[in-house]
Amino acid sequence: xxxxxxxxxxxxxxxxxxxxxxxxxxxxxxxxxxxxxxxxxxxxxxxxxxxxxxxxxxxxxxxxxxxxxxxxxxxxxxxxxxxxxxxxxxxxxxxxxxxxxxxxxxxxxxxxxxxxxxxxxxxxxxxxxxxxxxxxxxxxxxxxxxxxxxxxxxxxxxxxxxxxxxxxxxxxxxxxxxxxxxxxxxxxxxxxxxxxxxxxxxxxxxxxxxxxxxxxxxxxxxxxxxxxxxxxxxxxxxxxxxxxxxxxxxxxxxxxxxxxxxxxxxxxxxxxxxxxxxxxxxxxxxxxxxxxxxxxxxxxxxxxxxxxxxxxxxxxxxxxxxxx
Ligand code: RIB
Ligand code: CA
Numbered sequence: 001x002x003x004x005x006x007x008x009x010x011x012x013x014x015x016x017x018x019x020x021x022x023x024x025x026x027x028x029x030x031x032x033x034x035x036x037x038x039x040x041x042x043x044x045x046x047x048x049x050x051x052x053x054x055x056x057x058x059x060x061x062x063x064x065x066x067x068x069x070x071x072x073x074x075x076x077x078x079x080x081x082x083x084x085x086x087x088x089x090x091x092x093x094x095x096x097x098x099x100x101x102x103x104x105x106x107x108x109x110x111x112x113x114x115x116x117x118x119x120x121x122x123x124x125x126x127x128x129x130x131x132x133x134x135x136x137x138x139x140x141x142x143x144x145x146x147x148x149x150x151x152x153x154x155x156x157x158x159x160x161x162x163x164x165x166x167x168x169x170x171x172x173x174x175x176x177x178x179x180x181x182x183x184x185x186x187x188x189x190x191x192x193x194x195x196x197x198x199x200x201x202x203x204x205x206x207x208x209x210x211x212x213x214x215x216x217x218x219x220x221x222x223x224x225x226x227x228x229x230x231x232x233x234x235x236x237x238x239x240x241x242x243x244x245x246x247x248x249x250x251x252x253x254x255x256x257x258x259x260x261x262x263x264x265x266x267x268x269x270x271x272x273x274x275x276x277x278x279x280x281x282x283x284x285x286x287x288x289x290x291x292x293x294x295x296x297x298x299x300x301x302x303x304x305x306x307x308x309x310x311x312x313x314x315x316x317x318x319x320x321x322x323x324x
Contacts (some may be wrong), residue, residue: 002115002140002242003028005107007062007100008235009035009120010045011078012085012214013192016308017119017145017235018046019053019207023311024243027057028114029107031100035120035164036074037082039064042120045083047093052207053315059093062100062124066165074160077221085217086210104128108135115242118144118172119235121161126168129175136177144172145238147255147268148184149295155266159184162257163266169257179293180241181255183268186248186296188232190304194219196233199309205316236308237299244307247300255293270295 003026008014014036021027030050032043043061050059065071078084097103105128108114116139118125125142129135136142146161146169154160162169173179192215201212219229241248254271258264271288272295 001026003111003113004115004117004242005029005031005104007031007033007116007118007120007124008046009033009037009042009082010049011036011082011235012211012218013233013235014119015045015049015214016211016233016312017239018049018055019315020236020239020243020308020311021117022053022055023315024239024307027055028111029103030057030059031062031104031124032059033062033100033120033124034064034071034073035161036078037080038071038073041082043095044091045081047091047095048083048088051089051091051093052210055315058096060100060103061095061098063127066121066123067126067167069165069167072164076225077218079217083214086213088210100124101127101131105132105135108138112138113140115140116142117238117242118142118146119238121164122146122168122172123165126165126171129171136175139177141178141180141242142172143180143182143238143242145182145187145235147181147257149268149270149272150185152267153184157264158266159268162268166257166259166266169268170259173255173257173292180238180250180296181293182234182237182241182296183270184232184234186299187234187237189299190233190237190301192218192231192233194229196305200312203309203313203316207316208312211312233308236304237296240304240307241296244303247303247307248296249298250294250296252291253293253295254289254291255295
């Protein structure tokens with residue numbers, strides 16, 4: 001069973017990703033980062049998710065703001081709290097520390113072969129890797145949701161997580177580790193829609209009802225903003241890329257992030273030009289920088305949907321049993 005560290009900024013899709021990670025893998029620990037909502041809110045949301053779904057892992061709060069960019073959040077998408085929609089239980093869990101970066105360094109130095117799954121802005125990872133450049137080599141890999149090979153969401157070309165902290169994304173992309181990218185071009189293939197809300201509600205558990213209410217609120221907002229009750233179930237793709245690699249195809253590509261463009265800051269530039277004749281050997285320098293990312297290309301949406309529902313159903317039952 002793979003062992004994961006998950007860095008997140010819940011949001012409903014982070015929450016579903018946490019449940020999938022807990023069901024299909026060992027979640028060794030969780031860190032939070034300011035993103036969808038301010039750090040205190042996303043930390044509360046991560047703790048509530050662990051409480052609702054019986055996830056025992058410690059939660060350590062990390063960076064409240066990007067490396068150099070001003071903080072920005074997404075209240076228009078996830079509500080001010082990041083968890084708009086459901087009535088939520090009283091919070092019984094507490095964060096284990098407010099030194100998420102130190103926790104990442106210690107944990108990765110203490111155990112080789114962990115996967116580091118990143119579901120929000122990459123600030124915590126960048127701070128950890130700068131302080132401890134040995135970390136990427138000790139990980140089995142990094143699987144992050146962020147960026148896009150085509151259109152953005154927060155700007156015409158930039159996805160929210162990489163736009164919030166492009167400098168951090170550049171540190172991670174240059175870290176030399178094994179990197180799997182679930183960009184918007186991948187995650188929008190896995191729809192979150194009214195049918196998914198209905199399937200969660202039909203599971204009947206408290207946790208599933210909370211997820212259904214989160215999705216309903218997200219879709220209500222999406223409809224106001226875009227006219228469509230549909231989005232991508234982004235973050236679970238970064239977990240499934242590790243726990244179920246067979247449901248995602250990826251291609252070895254060069255990916256860089258734009259830091260200086262007036263119109264393009266935060267854009268991930270994915271080199272999808274065909275590999276040179278003669279197969280997959282990495283480019284030599286004179287043909288441009290070597291590939292650095294396994295870029296998620298397609299996801300089997302039916303399989304991904306089935307897996308997510310299985311995880312939520314199983315974990316919700318577990319926590320129900322624990323409550324008795
Ligand atoms: O752009 C989508 C990403 O931004 C997802 O991780 C979502 O949770 C938000 O953090
Ligand atoms: Ca997220």
